[in-house]
Amino acid sequence: MNLEEIQQYLKSILTEKRYNHSVGTSKMAKELAKIYGLDEEKAEFAGLIHDIAKEMSKEEADEYIKSHGIILDEIEKEVPALLHAKLGASIAKEKYNADEQVQNAILYHTTGHKNMDTFAKIIYIADKIEENRTFDGVEELREIAKKDLDKAILRNIDYVIEKAIRNQRKIHPDTTDLKKYILEKK
Ligand SMILES: [Fe+2]
Numbered sequence: 312m313n314l315e316e317i318q319q320y321l322k323s324i325l326t327e328k329r330y331n332h333s334v335g336t337s338k339m340a341k342e343l344a345k346i347y348g349l350d351e352e353k354a355e356f357a358g359l360i361h362d363i364a365k366e367m368s369k370e371e372a373d374e375y376i377k378s379h380g381i382i383l384d385e386i387e388k389e390v391p392a393l394l395h396a397k398l399g400a401s402i403a404k405e406k407y408n409a410d411e412q413v414q415n416a417i418l419y420h421t422t423g424h425k426n427m428d429t430f431a432k433i434i435y436i437a438d439k440i441e442e443n444r445t446f447d448g449v450e451e452l453r454e455i456a457k458k459d460l461d462k463a464i465l466r467n468i469d470y471v472i473e474k475a476i477r478n479q480r481k482i483h484p485d486t487t488d489l490k491k492y493i494l495e496k497k
């Protein structure tokens with residue numbers, strides 16, 4: 312399966328906006344993989360498919376969970392948007408034979424996780440800073456990501472925490488764990 316075929320498939324299942332975001336993430340992932348000396352093609356692939364499950368209907372998702380024996384944590388049950396990471400990782404394996412590194416990168420791309428390797432970190436941050444993202448500070452975050460992945464991730468987690476506080480929403484423990492882990496490592 313080449314990237315063009317995957318793009319055609321994604322075009323058929325995602326909104327235009329999400330499709331463009333997927334292509335943007337793919338490009339950014341490739342760029343970062345080059346900088347950090349990782350497999351560029353694999354990063355392009357993972358970036359492209361990271362949101363493959365994002366627009367499944369609730370019925371489709373429920374059906375997939377049941378038929379694949381997927382177990383959800385408490386927050387995933389409460390926040391359906393988190394689900395697409397877990398389902399996406401599973402679909403990546405099933406449909407494209409994605410290896411464990413790609414599966415983990417997709418699994419961790421929404422919340423982050425302290426077990427992320429450099430490849431997963433690249434997908435995580437590429438998702439947040441790809442060319443279609445426009446939030447305040449995104450330019451600066453792009454520059455940081457090209458020099459220091461952990462620093463960019465910390466900066467992003469702080470955005471996530473601020474936003475969660477403002478909207479009185481919960482923060483996934485994997486996200487706070489990751490922050491703690493990076494800070495302790497420094
Ligand atoms: Fe996502």
Ligand SMILES: [Fe+2]
Pocket residue numbers: 332336361362438
């Ligand atoms: Fe995404």
